[in-house]
Amino acid sequence: MRTDMTEHRTACMLQSVSLPSPVGELLLSGCEKGVHTITITMETAHSAVYCADVELNAELQQCVLWLQSYFSSADSVTSLTPPAIHHPLLHTDSFSARVLRTLQDRVSVGQTVSYRQLAEMAGNERAVRAVGGAMRRNPVPLLIPCHRVLCSSGAIGGFMGGKGTEIKRWLLQHESPDHLKTPQNVSNPDYS
Numbered sequence: 001m002r003t004d005m006t007e008h009r010t011a012c013m014l015q016s017v018s019l020p021s022p023v024g025e026l027l028l029s030g031c032e033k034g035v036h037t038i039t040i041t042m043e044t045a046h047s048a049v050y051c052a053d054v055e056l057n058a059e060l061q062q063c064v065l066w067l068q069s070y071f072s073s074a075d076s077v078t079s080l081t082p083p084a085i086h087h088p089l090l091h092t093d094s095f096s097a098r099v100l101r102t103l104q105d106r107v108s109v110g111q112t113v114s115y116r117q118l119a120e121m122a123g124n125e126r127a128v129r130a131v132g133g134a135m136r137r138n139p140v141p142l143l144i145p146c147h148r149v150l151c152s153s154g155a156i157g158g159f160m161g162g163k164g165t166e167i168k169r170w171l172l173q174h175e176s177p178d179h180l181k182t183p184q185n186v187s188n189p190d191y192s
């Protein structure tokens with residue numbers, strides 16, 4: 001576990017914590033108002049052991065519990081209150097923020113949408129590329145489920161700048177074991 005306190009420029013007192021997961025070590029940071037970032041480090045899961053020897057703020061604690069619950073059974077989080085998010089991007093009126101909030105509120109465990117459908121749901125069906133951009137800027141993957149956004153062709157699309165395709169596939173299978181058994185699922189991030 002890593003814990004450090006740094007003064008954020010928006011005066012948030014950030015703490016961070018790492019925890020192991022089936023998709024590798026996760027690094028979380030957040031203040032007492034909510035989570036700021038979740039980073040999938042791509043380090044092997046057994047490199048870190050989570051232990052709470054330093055008092056984490058309540059929001060980060062809740063996020064750790066939420067993630068542990070998600071990885072033990074994806075469906076279990078549907079009955080949990082999602083952890084608060086305090087990353088500045090989510091608190092703007094930008095299209096990216098609207099896309100990310102829409103994704104979190106309306107695309108639940110086991111569901112997928114295309115980039116185009118998500119653009120439409122966020123109020124601008126022509127903004128498909130902007131949706132791709134919002135996915136790349138998502139500060140809290142897993143919590144805001146950008147892994148549930150696929151190409152309308154059925155291709156799996158991008159994840160973590162193309163490095164995380166296997167993780168995306170793993171997450172989708174974790175949520176819905178029958179998913180991705182169709183042959184057209186090739187990795188081709190065309191954001192269409």
Ligand SMILES: [Zn+2]
Nearest residue numbers: 012031033086
């Ligand atoms: Zn904050």
